[in-house]
Amino acid sequence: MIAIESRRIDLPSAPGTPQRWLNCRVAGPEAAPLLVFLHGFPEAAFVWDDVLRRFGTQWRCVAPNLRGYAGSYAPAEVEAYRAHHLIADVVDLIDVFGGQAAAVVAHDWGGALGWGLAIQHPQKLQRLVMLNSPHPGVFLRTLRDDPAQQAASAYMNLLRAPDAESVLSAGNFTPMWDFFTRFGGATWLTEALRSQYRSTWAAGLSGPLNWYRASPLYPPTSPDDPVHKLKLPDELLRVQVPTTVIWGEGDTALLPCQLEGLADYVPVLDIVRLPDATHWLLHEQPQAVGDAIEAALPAARRKAGRRLGG
Helix, strand or coil: CCCCEEEEEEECCCCCCCCEEEEEEEECCCCCCEEEEECCCCCCHHHHHHHHHHHCCCCEEEEEECCCCCCCCCCCCHHHHCHHHHHHHHHHHHHHCCCCECEEEEECHHHHHHHHHHHHCHHHECCEEEECCCCHHHHHHHHHHCHHHHHHCCHHHHHCCCCHHHHHHHHHHHHHHHHHHHCCCCCCCCHHHHHHHHHHHHCCCHHHHHHHHHCCCCCCCCCCCHHHCCCCCHHHCCCCCCEEEEEECCCCCCCHHHHCCHHHCCCCEEEEEECCCCCCHHHHCHHHHHHHHHHHCCCCCCCCCCECCC
16 A cells, blocks of 8 residues: 655745745655645645545655645734735645646645646646636636625635634534535545544644635625625636546535636636535545546546546
């Protein structure tokens, strides 16, 4: 079985700036092409372990705990979680491992970094593979104009609240499980996984919640909300990297409308639909997700518009 190593990776820092680091899960031959895996909320790098074991036979696989998550650099200021800081962490991580990734594979909030990386630093990756993570242009449009997506995203404003840490940590993190059960039955949530999640959350919730507080994308709460006037320039929307989007169509947090108009921003696009999966598709259908990732890798043949079952 492929061994997974837990390693602190110090990121390059300019003189006079704080040292940054990411606590990473690393597997595979050192000289092999690089695959980078980015997790979302409220998860951590360990959710990719089975994927690392699968691809670690031929690829150098790195899955970081992202900024603010357990064991990684976690500044207190909300400003430190703006997108350009988070993307810079991933750019610098890729540089530590040779300067270019064969593919970046990302889910949820990790996908927000994946989109930003592909748009702003396309030279850093050959392929982008996204799991239920909305493109910023589509997400902004639906947050402003689609009542169904506004309702589905209402939880984001709860996570932005000043008391979110105390609310979510109550009763040994009892409210946190609702993120899994609300958006799918979570039959995959074993006791062993619950223990890993509790350990992650016990390291602190402020960093992960600051991602929500720092983002300009959230459902409006009034006609005067700044999101109504937010405009994203074209250069921050167009993706020139070949992209595969793997989408659990039963996602009740990010609705299928997130796929509408996506091709306008991503010229080279392959959408793989999983009709019976939810937002937690990596846990629910690991084989189908792994097969779709494999098909998206640079050396693999890709087929457009596939529809996979459980």
